Amino acid sequence: MMRCAKRLIFYKLKSLNQKSILFSLIVCLGLFGYAQDVNVSEIIIEGNKRTRTNFLKRLAFVKEGSTVDSTRIASDVRRFRLLPSVASASSKLEKVDDNNYRLVYTVVENFAIIPGLNVSQDNNDDLAYRTSVFDFNFLGQNQIIGGFYSKNVFDSYGFYWEAPNLFTRKLGIGINYQNNVLQEPIFFEDERDVKYKNTSRAFEIRLMYEHNFKNKFEFGFNIANDDYNYLSGNLPESIPETLGVDKISAVGEYEFNNITNEYQYVDGFRSIFTYSFTLHSNGDNDLLRNFFIGRNDFEYFKRIGDKGNWANRLRLGYATNDTTPFAPFALDNQLNIRGVGNTIDRGTASVVLNTEYRHTILEKGWFAMQANAFVDAGTWQESGGSLGDLIEGKKATVFSGLGVRFIHKRIFNAVFRIDYGVGIGKKANNGIVFGIGQYF
Template identity: 45%
Template sequence: MNGQGSLVEKLEFIDAKRTKKSFIEKFIGMKQGMALDSAQMERDILRLKRLPSVANAYYLVAQTENGNYEVQYVLNENFTLIPFANLFSSSNDDFAFRVGLQEFNAFGRNITLGAFYQLDVYNSYGFAIRAPYLFTNNFGIAFNYNNFSTLEPVFLSSGTAEYRYGNTGVELLGLYEFDLKNRMELGFSFFVEDYEYLSGATNPQVPLNLNVDKHLFKLIFDHDGLDYFYYYVEGFRSLLNFQYVGSSDVNLPQFFIGFNDFTYYKRIGNRGNWANRLRLGLASNVNSPFAPFTVDNNLNIRGVGNTIDRGTGAIVLNTEYRHTLLERNSFVLQGNIFLDGGTWRNPGGDFNDFLDADNLRIYPGLGFRVMHKRIFNAIFRVDYGYGITPDAANGIVFGIGQYF
């Protein structure tokens, strides 16, 4: 179907009800009047399936009487106005939650509008706008505002202190897609960080109160080779996040931080999906109790607790097997068995810290997912992780969406 003499006489979008057809026309590469090109249509379908508004897509081709072709892109659309909730609990009786609402296809143009409220001892909130195809079919922007306030443990040589941590700021990013697999985000943010001592250990070298103006420059490079069939995923993805954080106070010094998430997914038979994530991260090795990498339930190790340690480097591997137990129309029940493991470099430490047994956490566990195939990211998950390394905790982690 690559013959240059055969043209696309008619191009239609079937079942595009919530997504504007004018957006799809701008988004795809195939145009009416072009030569029929099956490779281009395959690329279009893959891009469409990656949109939040599209659950699945395929194309149909029919020959017209005059030897040209009529092409139909058939879309199975998602419902995209989605509430979300994340709840965290552990055997240490930590408890926190985040709730919010997101529209992933605002104005029918796959613009994401979202807002959240979080209770993690204190109140936090924020909102975000993400329009990756605002200007062209590969160039857009994103804007975020956050006002965080949490109770944070700070790990000192004399023991652990409790601080009230605040972070208020804005972020602006430019979003650009180079091709089907490669995209980049580049931008900056301005924010204020403050720490207020509440209780616990103290150290003469660590202030009881801090209020610091900071700025951040961010580069994200995403190589995405994933393919989707509803909730099944297959392929490889590499996501690099590099940041420079500048500061107006030597107690919270400037630093660089970079981490790369390598993810690999493999279909196993008709009902299985093997999922893997490897995170490699390093930051400037400042000997500070406010190190940027954290060990946390909702980020990397299920069951470990809420922010139980910090470091200036991280190696984390998450692997799990997901199996569909029941599928009825659009309802899906999926079970999973997982193993989360990681190790960290201590602030001011060296690379041997990664081999230190005291820094190693290994958590096997079980969970399940309740999903809806036609509502974007409508995946309610529950995981229970049980630590098998010394002095380990155990706990339940709730959330919306797959863990990775």
């Protein structure tokens, strides 16, 4: 009897072990099948006509043969949207078999050869203009090449070439030469109306490095000659009529970019820090020697509903040569405060806040029209002053106004803007400002 019981227990255990092994085998096989990678067997890019396919593939994180990763695909779509030649981009996966998918990127191209014309008022209340032409997709690789000519009392011109991805997907180069000749108002403590002819000739070369999708660095050198020649006004005895300086400066830029673009709409945060540090100077007077000039733009954009966009910019600037009347930061219509006038003040440090709400009031196919309401506010440190000037607000300026934008959605940066600003408080003046591209 005991022998029969033992034999029955043995058979039950044996049967149980067989079932356990079989169950474990099925689970392992299932897990093995589930764990198999799903690969991208082919990448196709559609919609690009002028932009080279191999250039876009070189920029993309996802490569043929890599594992399907939705995060990296989304990063590629965002990367394409930030290119000057791309108005919009999307992606889709098409199944080839159980373990392979075809990845299709679809891009909508911008027209990237852009003529430009800005018309404004010069410091003599005459007509000033700037005409330019730039190709933002040179050689189909989103290189930028072009130049400008401007008439603002005197003649100026410049040439540019930038190839951010020339050497690798992360490393490129930029070169530019500018010959700017302007009539500059210079402001002294007793508010004398003094005007100089400023001639600035500069050659610059930079290396551009994209560390990752969000972080970019630029570093280079600027060789410049600046001359100031007295034109008119009540000049203080301590200030010479002619000044000049030759400078070699280390220049650079750091950009953190977490921006998403979709035609005229922008969403996200961006910070751009630019600097110039004088390595060597040889001139007549220390008044022109700015040993360090730094500026940081903090930008924040937020989509509001389907047609709204809230845009903000905080601009901070500082220069170490804080005793010169030839200060680098100007209070100007086109730069920071809409409606204030054409170069009405200068400072060696500044804080400027621009905020506006943009709303699309008309959109049909390639065309869009936006209306906007804005507030521009700023404060300056006077030459010879201290950073406390920024807090005390002696030079504080606030303007508010309305504007309109006419946008061609298929042409890069084709935004014709008109803004009208009205001063609040001590700055009771007002003015109209227009140009090409969003104000910021």
